[in-house]
Amino acid sequence: MNKHSVLVCDDSDLFRYQFVHALESEPMITLLEAKDGNEAVEMYHTHVPSLVFMDIVMPNKDGIQALKEIVRTHPDASIIMMSSSNQHAHLRRSVHLGAKSFVQKPMLPHTIKELLEEYIYQTS
Secondary structure: OOOEEEEEEOOOHHHHHHHHHHHOOOOOEEEEEEOOHHHHHHHHHHHOOOEEEEEOOOOOOOHHHHHHHHHHHOOOOOEEEEEOOOOHHHHHHHHHHOOOEEEEOOOOHHHHHHHHHHHOHHHO
């Protein structure tokens, strides 16, 4: 089984730490981190991760703009948008622009692992 990279993009250092901690026991996952949309786009083009978890509200470039840029050059990118607000407009717009799913933050570790199962392990 091949190792997969997962990019988590969130401006919260604490959220990224908790996310990484939740997946440190996953031997087939290499985690990448970005703190804003600019870094996410750059890291995506450099590493082409198997899965991206992208916050919507971030400084410099928000998650929606980063999603658009990534999907423009990688239309099959697996990107899951995240938000702590429960705004259905974000959900509809994200999916319309190419996101595979949308999840509410905070996420429990088992939720993250279920998403890995759905978007990485079942497609390997």
